[in-house]
Amino acid sequence: MEFLSDIASxxxxxxxxxxxxxxxxxxxxxxERSGVIDFSLEGKMxxxxxxxxxxxxxxxxxxxxxxxxxxxxxxxxxxHGFASVTYKGDQVVSCVAINILIIGLTTALAAAWFxxxxxxxxxxxxxxxxxxxxxxxDSLRDIPIVGIIYSDILSGHYVFVYLAYxxxxxxxxxxxxxxxxxxxxxxxxxxxAVDTAGINVFSMRYKALAINGVLIAFAGAHLSTAVNANFFxxxxxxxxxxxxxxxxxxxxxxxxxxxxCLLFGFTDALQIRLQGVELPAIGEIPVQLIQALPYxxxxxxxxxxxxxxxxxxxxxxxxxxxx
Amino acid sequence: xxxxDKSKVPWWVSNLIVPLVNLTLALFVSGIFIFIAGENPYEAxxxxxxxxxxxxxxxxxxxxxxxxxxxxxxxxxxAFHCRLFNIGGEGQAYIGGLGVFLVAINFSFLPVPIVWLxxxxxxxxxxxxxxxxxAYLQATRGSHVVITTIMFxxxxxxxxxxLLVDVIRDTAQMGPHTVALPKEQWxxxxxxxxxxxxxxxxxxPLNISFLLAIAASVFVWFxxxxxxxxxxxxxxxxxxxxxxxxxxxxxxxxxxxxxxxGGLAGLLAVNEVLGVHHKIVAGFPAxxxxxxxxxxxxxxxxxxxxxxxxxxxxxxxxxxSEVTFDMPNITRYxxxxxxxxxxxxxxxxxxxxxxxxxxxxxxxxxxxxxx
Numbered sequence: 021m022e023f024l025s026d027i028a029s030x031x032x033x034x035x036x037x038x039x040x041x042x043x044x045x046x047x048x049x050x051x052e053r054s055g056v057i058d059f060s061l062e063g064k065m066x067x068x069x070x071x072x073x074x075x076x077x078x079x080x081x082x083x084x085x086x087x088x089x090x091x092x093x094x095x096x097x098x099x100h101g102f103a104s105v106t107y108k109g110d111q112v113v114s115c116v117a118i119n120i121l122i123i124g125l126t127t128a129l130a131a132a133w134f135x136x137x138x139x140x141x142x143x144x145x146x147x148x149x150x151x152x153x154x155x156x157x158d159s160l161r162d163i164p165i166v167g168i169i170y171s172d173i174l175s176g177h178y179v180f181v182y183l184a185y186x187x188x189x190x191x192x193x194x195x196x197x198x199x200x201x202x203x204x205x206x207x208x209x210x211x212x213a214v215d216t217a218g219i220n221v222f223s224m225r226y227k228a229l230a231i232n233g234v235l236i237a238f239a240g241a242h243l244s245t246a247v248n249a250n251f252f253x254x255x256x257x258x259x260x261x262x263x264x265x266x267x268x269x270x271x272x273x274x275x276x277x278x279x280x281c282l283l284f285g286f287t288d289a290l291q292i293r294l295q296g297v298e299l300p301a302i303g304e305i306p307v308q309l310i311q312a313l314p315y316x317x318x319x320x321x322x323x324x325x326x327x328x329x330x331x332x333x334x335x336x337x338x339x340x341x342x343x
Numbered sequence: 344x345x346x347x348d349k350s351k352v353p354w355w356v357s358n359l360i361v362p363l364v365n366l367t368l369a370l371f372v373s374g375i376f377i378f379i380a381g382e383n384p385y386e387a388x389x390x391x392x393x394x395x396x397x398x399x400x401x402x403x404x405x406x407x408x409x410x411x412x413x414x415x416x417x418x419x420x421x422a423f424h425c426r427l428f429n430i431g432g433e434g435q436a437y438i439g440g441l442g443v444f445l446v447a448i449n450f451s452f453l454p455v456p457i458v459w460l461x462x463x464x465x466x467x468x469x470x471x472x473x474x475x476x477x478a479y480l481q482a483t484r485g486s487h488v489v490i491t492t493i494m495f496x497x498x499x500x501x502x503x504x505x506l507l508v509d510v511i512r513d514t515a516q517m518g519p520h521t522v523a524l525p526k527e528q529w530x531x532x533x534x535x536x537x538x539x540x541x542x543x544x545x546x547x548p549l550n551i552s553f554l555l556a557i558a559a560s561v562f563v564w565f566x567x568x569x570x571x572x573x574x575x576x577x578x579x580x581x582x583x584x585x586x587x588x589x590x591x592x593x594x595x596x597x598x599x600x601x602x603x604x605g606g607l608a609g610l611l612a613v614n615e616v617l618g619v620h621h622k623i624v625a626g627f628p629a630x631x632x633x634x635x636x637x638x639x640x641x642x643x644x645x646x647x648x649x650x651x652x653x654x655x656x657x658x659x660x661x662x663x664s665e666v667t668f669d670m671p672n673i674t675r676y677x678x679x680x681x682x683x684x685x686x687x688x689x690x691x692x693x694x695x696x697x698x699x700x701x702x703x704x705x706x707x708x709x710x711x712x713x714x
Binding site for chain 1: 676683
């Protein structure tokens, strides 16, 4: 029984830990499918975490915090678009600039407004998202198997966890089953053909970036107003990059990206469980090395032991309308 | 957007006026941030100038930071000429520290100048080795170096903390750092140098590594613009397909460019480990690797531009610490944000006003020619 509940809690934390990665990977799919590189997921996630925490602290409602985070992230996406779509600047440089700017700005402002440690004040129960208990979760708990799956694994998550996994089929539908999605993919593959067909390449890329901003805001809000009850310095801890790696590993496809995100989430959940545990034959692994596990996995996945990833054809190239 | 005949634009317009306009814009936006944080931007500028130029030790600190930024700026620039974004300078410098320390402590029986040379080689080699894996994966598997080098920063941080806590920690002390190197191996400090001329000043971390940074700048200039290697590297960066047709191997050049880049980042450890701390202290690269990106982009990836850019960031860092001392609402993270703004305006948005400025000067010159 203890073994089963161990497994259940491992799956439970995998779902929770993967959530920001799923949002970020879906956000990345929109930007990159339209031909705009987005390494700035990391910075935007951090910005969302900061704005959501500060917003819901002052306004007293986490949903308003989320709304502000969405506005902030869409603005950053627009900045990225302004630099790299309109002004044809280097997309990677623009992303690096946004990431460094946000790491500095969030911590600097948190320190200026709330004291030197760079933390925002702890949110109370009204100011943050609470765990959702699914209906009948308590009464079904004693039923074997079903009880564990329903009550211990599926129930008791934050609202973002459910939203994240609902977003995946939605993204799949939008990108692969709608005419908007067709145009989106075409803009990333062959912008001049799309232009010939009378579709505005620039406006498509801006729309994709706007959706990207909305999605990534959820990832940040999940970190600072659900799992944690405040913002702290560099709390995104490389998740934006992990999500990007998951997206590339998933070949810019929502379903495979989801699997990669879950794999990252699982490694992280396992990493937390392994800390301080004596393993047979190996003994206790030093905690610093275990913590590096998700990052090592990222490199291994990117090295692509399952074939080379092919990016959208026009990725990273600013579109120049012929004169 | 207006187009300008590039050949008619004088060099000083595109290499001096445009970067200065972008820098001014960036500093203006930074001023707004300082205002939002609840402090007076003008007062902050005054403190920055006083802190970095106002007294001899302050100026020495400015040059000490400049030394670090020259190394990391050159590191980013070399890889960038091959169109590679090495944002792993932080990790490469960290591992470079291991190289300096291991060489210095194990070869302490040799004469000191030889130990110094070997340590420099050690820093370069370890930094280069840490850049090799991302380089190899980029060259053979197309794994984007931006992600892999960032991951290698995280991995380097974990690895070094592990080593500093469990393997090479000075067990007589509490903190996560190694034992100090023998005193005769410490690099000559600016204070000792001034004392030779009978000038008494207080301690500052500025040491002879500053000259190594200048030498590294000359090395990079020679390598990138005067050797066959440099030419091939730039060819791959400029147009990979054309380079392949010309018989230049992109694989080889990606790996060489990244390893030299990592090695240059590793040299930062010579300044920090051999010159300042005299041991490996946890987290000694302290963000210098990232600042190198801003330095290189501002300096247009040329050693002659990188030097003033590194100096400017030296002023910002040293003056910035003066500001954080006097203004309770400003932390050093404000200056990280300032770096971001500078990268934005002098890198990503560098085309914002370029056509207008270039047009303005070209038209003026045309008018002059007619008159």
